[in-house]
Amino acid sequence: MSASLTGTGLHLTLGNNHILRGVDIHVEAGHATTVIGPSGSGKSTLLRVLNRLHEPDSGDVLLDGASVLREDPDRLRQRIGMVFQQFNLFPHKTVVENVALGPRKLRGLTAEQARAVAMEQLEIVGLAGKAEARPAALSGGQQQRVAIARALAMKPELMFFDEATSALDPELVKGVLALMADLAAGGMSMVVVTHEMGFARSVSDSVVFMDQGMVVETGTPDALFDDARTPRLRRFLDQVL
Ligand SMILES: Nc1ncnc2c1ncn2[C@@H]1O[C@H](COP(=O)(O)OP(=O)(O)OP(=O)(O)O)[C@@H](O)[C@H]1O
Numbered sequence: 399m400s401a402s403l404t405g406t407g408l409h410l411t412l413g414n415n416h417i418l419r420g421v422d423i424h425v426e427a428g429h430a431t432t433v434i435g436p437s438g439s440g441k442s443t444l445l446r447v448l449n450r451l452h453e454p455d456s457g458d459v460l461l462d463g464a465s466v467l468r469e470d471p472d473r474l475r476q477r478i479g480m481v482f483q484q485f486n487l488f489p490h491k492t493v494v495e496n497v498a499l500g501p502r503k504l505r506g507l508t509a510e511q512a513r514a515v516a517m518e519q520l521e522i523v524g525l526a527g528k529a530e531a532r533p534a535a536l537s538g539g540q541q542q543r544v545a546i547a548r549a550l551a552m553k554p555e556l557m558f559f560d561e562a563t564s565a566l567d568p569e570l571v572k573g574v575l576a577l578m579a580d581l582a583a584g585g586m587s588m589v590v591v592t593h594e595m596g597f598a599r600s601v602s603d604s605v606v607f608m609d610q611g612m613v614v615e616t617g618t619p620d621a622l623f624d625d626a627r628t629p630r631l632r633r634f635l636d637q638v639l
Pocket residue numbers: 412413415417435436437438439440441442443444
C-alpha cells in the first residue's frame with residue numbers, strides 16, 4: 399500500500415528566486431525520511447513540488463518508479479496525504495464530518511461508507527470519542543490529530559508532514575509526534591519536515607539536510623547527527639541541538 403517516492407534534479411524558480419537548485423530525494427516504500435534545514439532553505443517548497451502544488455522547471459517526480467508529472471495533479475494529491483502547521487478544519491462541521499468529507503467527495507463513497515471510514519481513522523488517532531464535537535472544542539493537538547485522520551481517510555500511499563507540531567503548545571507536541579511515530583512504525587511512507595531533532599533522530603530511516611535550495615547531506619540519522627561531514631550541517635546542528 400505504501401509507495402516509494404523519488405525526486406530527481408528538481409529545480410524551481412519563482413519570480414527572481416531560484417528556490418530549488420537540483421534537489422534529489424528518495425524515500426523507500428514504508429520508510430520515513432525527515433527533511434531538516436534552516437528557515438528559507440526550501441523544505442516546504444520541496445514538498446509542494448513533490449505533490450505538484452508547484453510544477454518543477456526541470457527534474458522528475460516518481461511514485462513507485464513511475465513519473466507523476468503527466469498524471470492528473472488532483473489524482474496525485476489523493477495519493478499523497480498532507481498535514482500542515484495549520485489544521486484548516488471546517489469550524490461549522492463536526493470532527494467526523496471533517497474527516498468524512500474527502501472520502502465522500504473525492505473517493506466517491508456513500509455518506510454511510512465515508513462515515514465508517516472516518517470513524518475508523520478517528521479510532522486510530524484516539525479521537526473516536528470526539529466525533530460529534532466541533533473542532534473549536536478540541537485542543538490544538540487534538541485538532542492536528544483530526545487533520546491527520548482526515549489525510550489518512552483518503553487512504554494515501556504516502557504522507558507529507560510540514561512542521562505539523564510547530565503551532566502546538568509544547569505539552570501537546572508529544573502526542574502528535576507519538577502518532578506520527580506510530581504511523582511510521584506501521585509502515586506508512588512519509589516525508590517529515592520538522593524542527594524536532596529528537597523525532598528526526600529516533601523515528602526516521604533517513605535524514606535530508608537542506609540549505610539554500612540544495613541537499614547538502616543525506617544519510618541515516620546516526621550518520622548525520624553523529625558524523626556530520628560538512629561544516630554547514632555541523633553549524634546547523636550546533637544551533638538546534
Ligand atoms: N511563492 C513564492 N514566491 C517567491 N518566493 C517564494 C515563494 N514561496 C517561497 N519562496 C521563497 O523560497 C525560499 C524557500 O522557502 P520555503 O518556504 O520552502 O522554506 P522552508 O525551508 O520551508 O523555511 P521554514 O523553515 O521557515 O518553513 C524562501 O526564500 C522563500 O522566501
